[in-house]
Amino acid sequence: MSELKEELRPKGTVVLVYFFLAVMVVYYWLSWKWLSELWLFG
Amino acid sequence: MSLQSPQKYWWDEPLDKDEKMWLTVAIIWALFLTLFMPYMHYTGKQNPSQEYAKISGDKFDAAVDKFIAQYKVGEEAGFAVVAPPPNSDIFIRGKQFTWDPILKLKKGVQYKLHLSSLDMNHGLSVQPVNFTIQVVPGWDNILNITPTTTGVFTIICNEYCGLGHHTMVGRMYVD
Amino acid sequence: MAGDFRTCPTTGLKVHLPAQTLIKVNAVTAIVFLLVGGILALLLLLTRWQAVHLLPPDFFYRFLTLHGIAMLVAWIVYFEVALLYFTSAVLLNARLATPRIGWLAYILMTVGASITTVAVLAGGSDVMFTSYVPLKASPFYYLGIVLFAVGTIIACILFFATLSLAKYEKTYEGSVPLVTYGAAVAAILAIGTLAHGAIFYIPTGLWAAGVIPMMDPEAYRLLFWGFGHTSQQINVAAMIACWYALAALTVGAVPLSEKFSRSAFVLYALFIAVASEHHLLWDPGISSAHKMWNTGYVIHLAVLASMMHAFSVPGCIEVALRKKGYTKGLFEWLKKGPWGDPAFASLVFSVAGFGFLGGITGIMYGTEQLNILGHNSLRVPGHFHATVVVGTSMAFMGITYYVLPLIFQRQVMFPTVAKLQPYFYGVGMWILSIAMMFVGSFGVPRRHWDITLADAPFKYSFGPTVDLGMAITAIGGILAVIGGAMFCVIAVATVLAGKKVNQ
Numbered sequence: 001m002s003e004l005k006e007e008l009r010p011k012g013t014v015v016l017v018y019f020f021l022a023v024m025v026v027y028y029w030l031s032w033k034w035l036s037e038l039w040l041f042g
Numbered sequence: 043m044s045l046q047s048p049q050k051y052w053w054d055e056p057l058d059k060d061e062k063m064w065l066t067v068a069i070i071w072a073l074f075l076t077l078f079m080p081y082m083h084y085t086g087k088q089n090p091s092q093e094y095a096k097i098s099g100d101k102f103d104a105a106v107d108k109f110i111a112q113y114k115v116g117e118e119a120g121f122a123v124v125a126p127p128p129n130s131d132i133f134i135r136g137k138q139f140t141w142d143p144i145l146k147l148k149k150g151v152q153y154k155l156h157l158s159s160l161d162m163n164h165g166l167s168v169q170p171v172n173f174t175i176q177v178v179p180g181w182d183n184i185l186n187i188t189p190t191t192t193g194v195f196t197i198i199c200n201e202y203c204g205l206g207h208h209t210m211v212g213r214m215y216v217d
Numbered sequence: 218m219a220g221d222f223r224t225c226p227t228t229g230l231k232v233h234l235p236a237q238t239l240i241k242v243n244a245v246t247a248i249v250f251l252l253v254g255g256i257l258a259l260l261l262l263l264t265r266w267q268a269v270h271l272l273p274p275d276f277f278y279r280f281l282t283l284h285g286i287a288m289l290v291a292w293i294v295y296f297e298v299a300l301l302y303f304t305s306a307v308l309l310n311a312r313l314a315t316p317r318i319g320w321l322a323y324i325l326m327t328v329g330a331s332i333t334t335v336a337v338l339a340g341g342s343d344v345m346f347t348s349y350v351p352l353k354a355s356p357f358y359y360l361g362i363v364l365f366a367v368g369t370i371i372a373c374i375l376f377f378a379t380l381s382l383a384k385y386e387k388t389y390e391g392s393v394p395l396v397t398y399g400a401a402v403a404a405i406l407a408i409g410t411l412a413h414g415a416i417f418y419i420p421t422g423l424w425a426a427g428v429i430p431m432m433d434p435e436a437y438r439l440l441f442w443g444f445g446h447t448s449q450q451i452n453v454a455a456m457i458a459c460w461y462a463l464a465a466l467t468v469g470a471v472p473l474s475e476k477f478s479r480s481a482f483v484l485y486a487l488f489i490a491v492a493s494e495h496h497l498l499w500d501p502g503i504s505s506a507h508k509m510w511n512t513g514y515v516i517h518l519a520v521l522a523s524m525m526h527a528f529s530v531p532g533c534i535e536v537a538l539r540k541k542g543y544t545k546g547l548f549e550w551l552k553k554g555p556w557g558d559p560a561f562a563s564l565v566f567s568v569a570g571f572g573f574l575g576g577i578t579g580i581m582y583g584t585e586q587l588n589i590l591g592h593n594s595l596r597v598p599g600h601f602h603a604t605v606v607v608g609t610s611m612a613f614m615g616i617t618y619y620v621l622p623l624i625f626q627r628q629v630m631f632p633t634v635a636k637l638q639p640y641f642y643g644v645g646m647w648i649l650s651i652a653m654m655f656v657g658s659f660g661v662p663r664r665h666w667d668i669t670l671a672d673a674p675f676k677y678s679f680g681p682t683v684d685l686g687m688a689i690t691a692i693g694g695i696l697a698v699i700g701g702a703m704f705c706v707i708a709v710a711t712v713l714a715g716k717k718v719n720q
Contacts, residue, residue: 004058007544010473010532014060015547017528021071024577028075031581032082034590038173040087040152040188041589043471044395044461044533045228045308052392052475061477061528068524072517079509079585088586090508094501119674140674163349163434165593165662169677172660174592176500178435179351183501196677198670200593200662202345204352205275208666211673 093184102158102182106135110143118144118213131156134197134212136164136177138204141197141212149192149216157183165201168214174200189216221312225623226719231388232624235316236306240299240624241712242323244617247295248708250330251610254287255701258694266691267669267684274666278343281664283334285346289449289605290362291330294369296613297403297455298322301376303624304400304458309393311383318375325368333361345664347445347496350421350437359422366415373404373411395472395479396465399458402482406490407451414444435502442493449601450489452609453523454482459612460530460568466619467561468554470537478529484522488514496597498588505585512583520580527572534564559635563615566643570607574650575600593664595690596657603650606697611643614704621708627715635707642700648693656686 057065083089097105109124109132116123125146126132132153135142137160147153157166157177164177171191177183199210222231257280263271272280306313313319335357336342342354380401383389393401417440423429432440461478464470472478494511497503514520538550555561578600582591591597621629629635661668661683668687670677 004536008536008539010060010535010539012547012551013528013532013535014064016531017064017524018067020527020572020577021067021524023573024071024580027577027581028584031584031587031590035088035587036086038088038589039171039190040186042087042089042091042186043465043469045465046394047389047391048395048472048475050391055474055476057474057477061474061532064528065477065525068521071524072521075520075580075584076509076513076516079513082586083505086586088589090499090505090585090589092505121674162351163438167593167660167662169660169679172658173589174499174594174660175589176497176592178438178501180433181435181501183499196670196675198660198662198665198677200665201349202278202352202664205278205343207278207664208274208668208670209672209674211670211675211677213675 091183091185095182095184096180097158097182099158099160099179102135102156103160105156106133106143109133114143115146121213126153129153134166135160136166136199136210137161139199139206139210141166141199141210144213144215146215146217147189149189152186152188155185155187157185162203163201164199164203164210167198167200169196169198171195176201192216227623230307231310233306233312235319236302236313237624239313239316239319239323240302240307240620243295243299243302244620244624245712246323246327247292247299248705250287250291250295251701252705254284254292255698255705257284257287258701259698262691262694262698264666266687267667268688269691270667275340275343277666278345278664279337279340282343282345283337286330286333286337289346290365293452293605293609293613294365295326297407297451298326298369298372299620300455300459300616301372301400301404302379303620304394304397305376305379305383307624308397309380309383309389311379311386311388314375314378314382318371322368322372322375325371326365329361329364329366329368331361332357332364336361347441348421349441350424350431350434353425356422356426359418359425363415363418363422366411366418370408370411370415373408376400376404395475396458396462398479399454399461399482402486403451403454403458405486406447406454409490410444410447410451413440414448417441417444435500438497438500439494439503442496446493446495447490449605450485450519452605453489454485456567456571456609456612457482457526457530459616460526460564461533463560463564463612463615464530464534464537467558467564468534468537468541470533473529473532473536477525481522481525481529484518484525487518489519489522491515492519492583495583495588496592498585499592508585512585523572523576527576530568557636558618559639560615560618562639562643563611563618566639566647567608567611567615570603570611570643570647570650574647574654575604575608578654579604591657593662594657595653595661595663598663599650599653599655599657602646602653607643607646607650611639611646614639614642617704617708621711621715622718625712625715626718627711628718629707630710630715631707634703638700638703638707640700641703642697645693645696645698645700649690649697652686652690652693656683656690659683659686661687
């Protein structure tokens with residue numbers, strides 16, 4: 001898609017995928033936080 | 043289009059800069075996800091145990107009976123209540139459709155918990171702290187466990203184990 | 218041989234008539250099982266909704282077992298077989314290598330699915346989809362699954378035979394289309410995982426028949442998930458192939474980069490079937506190192522592949538819509554998309570749901586330590602209803618709206634109902650998945666007849682939030698059942714009575 005004109009570039013998708021990654025990072029961080037509040041196991 | 047054969051030499055078409063950027067970020071994230079699990083084995087306080095052993099149902103049953111006889115302090119709803127000393131080996135026995143004995147533990151004290159089943163797979167789901175450990179017949183699942191909250195806890199079975207599965211509920215106390 | 222073909226007036230493709238018949242038969246059988254599974258789903262929902270609590274426990278567990286088999290095995294795999302024949306014979310203008318073998322596969326699958334269904338309904342096989350030993354089902358339960366798996370493997374081999382024949386007879390030029398490429402990855406995964414499944418179900422069935430001793434329960438769990446989880450990756454690959462097909466059919470999208478998308482499929486073929494121990498993360502008997510290597514897809518290379526598709530699928534849709542003139546701002550293309558086309562709406566629900574609901578939660582529950590928070594809770598069915606139902610099933614429903622006119626050569630009936638169908642199904646399933654994962658985070662168990670624990674020796678209440686969550690789960694599920702019923706009615710009515718598309 002290298003020769004795409006500027007107005008045809010998938011700019012919305014770029015925003016969507018980075019939003020997707022951000023949601024995943026936040027949920028990942030939250031999950032580890034919830035885990036750290038649990039009883040201790042080892 | 044994706045329903046037709048692509049143009050010749052499609053392999054030589056370079057990737058766009060947005061694709062390259064996203065690919066790079068995704069690779070970094072994949073590497074991070076991979077490394078973070080072993081990292082937490084060193085720094086985290088909640089890790090699966092590396093200790094386990096094969097054990098027959100009879101042997102485990104006998105071990106639990108001995109444990110109950112040693113530390114029994116009372117009875118509740120027909121189940122033995124057991125108060126083991128700190129750092130001792132403690133046992134929970136799963137069988138259709140009960141968890142026993144009832145453990146009385148101390149907050150902040152480590153115990154070596156042995157879990158096994160005399161019949162089916164069971165799921166030791168402790169509420170409301172909310173964690174689940176798999177209980178497998180023929181295997182002693184051994185975890186060093188330290189309760190960090192006090193109260194009355196309910197053990198639900200969350201691995202389907204037969205038609206009475208939903209009645210398989212046990213107790214645990216931490217003070 | 219030429220008489221065995223018709224030329225499709227819309228696409229100009231040469232359609233091999235015996236292949237077309239096999240596609241029809243497999244797709245119709247898939248929808249029959251979807252109907253069965255959907256009716257069971259309604260009964261299960263109304264039981265887990267404690268205010269209604271419809272079924273007695275034995276029927277609840279029995280129907281839950283059958284719901285898994287009808288949906289996860291029969292509906293999805295029959296549809297995948299139809300897709301394999303479509304993406305090989307039809308898309309490549311080729312003849313199906315040996316239609317007779319296709320019929321053999323179909324008969325084996327159908328005999329197998331019927332035997333297992335009857336075995337479950339007859340009682341004594343209430344073992345859930347996972348059938349963990351020492352839970353014992355009737356030997357016929359395992360026999361049916363083995364026959365079904367063997368039939369599917371034969372269909373996959375027929376797919377590859379057709380690909381080679383098409384290449385030999387030069388029915389296409391250059392490389393196969395991307396959709397065929399994705400389907401080939403699904404077929405590779407299917408052959409590996411289903412062969413594994415068929416092989417380990419043989420000793421399990423022989424044990425159930427009393428011939429040999431039982432295998433170790435932990436070994437069974439390990440072997441089962443080598444089939445149970447990896448076979449879901451067939452659905453992932455087939456679904457993504459469908460996404461590219463739907464993007465092309467609904468908005469005329471062209472892949473942004475063939476190299477990018479195909480590389481992602483190669484990563485699936487190589488690494489996605491590595492992972493199988495997602496349900497064994499707090500089990501005894503397996504080292505942490507092995508669990509991390511296994512469920513981490515080596516170095517999360519299958520996750521990487523999914524993230525690549527997460528860019529290229531919406532990306533190609535966006536570019537196609539921008540080419541139609543919707544170039545304002547970031548999201549005019551999305552607003553002006555053909556939302557009245559049920560296939561497009563299904564596609565969007567499927568892509569977004571698979572990524573945001575199924576994918577993200579899959580990473581969390583599949584991380585070794587984090588799994589203790591969700592193992593066997595309703596978080597797990599919440600996750601896989603997002604992947605397999607919102608993701609795979611909606612993609613398959615979407616493609617059905619094009620299969621009906623192109624292969625069955627009939628106009629889709631009840632176009633207004635069809636327009637609304639993906640919204641009922643998609644919104645309902647999104648609600649159901651989110652609500653299940655929400656209540657699961659409170660520790661509500663899956664596969665449980667009575668979370669009020671009324672008959673238990675000790676009392677415990679999950680509280681009003683969970684009660685509300687369970688009610689919302691049921692409402693979402695009922696919406697989805699309505700959407701599913703709309704789909705079945707449209708499909709069956711169109712097949713039986715739809716107006717013929719002009720030749």
